[in-house]
Structure formats: structure tokens, C-alpha cells
Amino acid sequence: MAHIKIKKDIPGIRSLVNFRPETGKPLYALVQSLLRGVSSLTEAERELIAAYVSNRNDCTFCASSHAAAARYVYGEDKYLVDQVLEDMQQSAIGDKMKALLRIAGKVQLLGNKVLPEDIDAARAVGADDREIHDTVLIAATFCMFNRYVDGLASLTPKSKKTYETMGRHMVDNGYIFSYKVGMEL
Numbered sequence: 001m002a003h004i005k006i007k008k009d010i011p012g013i014r015s016l017v018n019f020r021p022e023t024g025k026p027l028y029a030l031v032q033s034l035l036r037g038v039s040s041l042t043e044a045e046r047e048l049i050a051a052y053v054s055n056r057n058d059c060t061f062c063a064s065s066h067a068a069a070a071r072y073v074y075g076e077d078k079y080l081v082d083q084v085l086e087d088m089q090q091s092a093i094g095d096k097m098k099a100l101l102r103i104a105g106k107v108q109l110l111g112n113k114v115l116p117e118d119i120d121a122a123r124a125v126g127a128d129d130r131e132i133h134d135t136v137l138i139a140a141t142f143c144m145f146n147r148y149v150d151g152l153a154s155l156t157p158k159s160k161k162t163y164e165t166m167g168r169h170m171v172d173n174g175y176i177f178s179y180k181v182g183m184e185l
Helices: 012-019 021-036 043-056 060-077 079-090 095-109 116-124 129-151 160-173
Strands: none
Touching: 012 021, 012 060, 012 129, 021 043, 021 129, 043 060, 043 079, 043 095, 043 129, 060 079, 060 129, 060 160, 079 095, 095 116, 095 129, 116 129
16 A cells, blocks of 8 residues: 555556656656667667666566566567576676676665776677666666665556567657546656
């Protein structure tokens, strides 16, 4: 049960942004820019960063919904998402993504854990400044979202099918703020 009076049938962050639309709208604009805006990182890679950080933060709602979105966008390579969430180092994800996910993991712990050698390692496998920047900002943003969702104990569905539906919706429609309470995200 949520810690504040929000609509009981709306899961996760959606219930919270509908509770305070004046704060919800800029949050959705930020995530739309980060996960769907112009980037040399694919949408799948950016969703994977969000899922990875959320999983490390033990935020079931965000980890599950963004992992579902990443699986949907990865298509035939969707197995990579589960590999990364289980053991990123042993996964079949490319070296550049491993380096970026290591940076994201350090941001998840504490921003100043990211060291020059982490940046150098990412650059050595092809990451550019924009990709490093976006990885850090996605990681930091999802740490905030994870704490927002779990700190107010918003509804966390248990059904894998619910998350698959959410993941497809997020990919197909983006992160568009709506006062409606259906599947709009």
C-alpha cells in the first residue's frame, strides 16, 4: 500500500506523476529525452542502462518495466538483457556497453566512485563523451526514479505479462506525460 493517497490501480511512477502533474511533466520530458532522444546509443542500450541501475537498486517496478522495454527493442537479442541483469561481466554484451554499464554501476553507488580510469576504459573501447555523459545521466536519473517509486511504495505489479505490455507501450509510444490514467506513460 502506498504511503500517500494515490490512485490504487495505477502502477509505479505513473501514479506518482499523476498525483503531482507539475513535477511529473518535467520528469517525463527528461526520460523521453534520455531514452528516446537523439543518441549514438541505441534505445535498447539506453533502456538496458535504466534496467541495470534499477535492478542494482532493487526497484522491482523500474527494473522490470525497463528490462521489458529493452527486451522488446533488442528483439532476437533480448536474451542479452537477462544475461546483463544476472551477471553483466559474464554476459555477451559488447565491450563498450560493459564499460558504460560499469560506469553506470558506480554512479548507482555514488557518483564520485567514477574514476578517470573508468572513463579511459570506456573511451578505449569506443565510447565518446556524449555516450559517457548520457550513461551517467541515465544512471543518476534512474537512481532518483527508483527512490521516488519505492520511497512512496507505489503499486508494483507482479505479473511478467503486465511488464511486457508496459515495455512495448514505452517503446512504441515513448514517455509522454498524460493526465489519463490508462496505459499512457
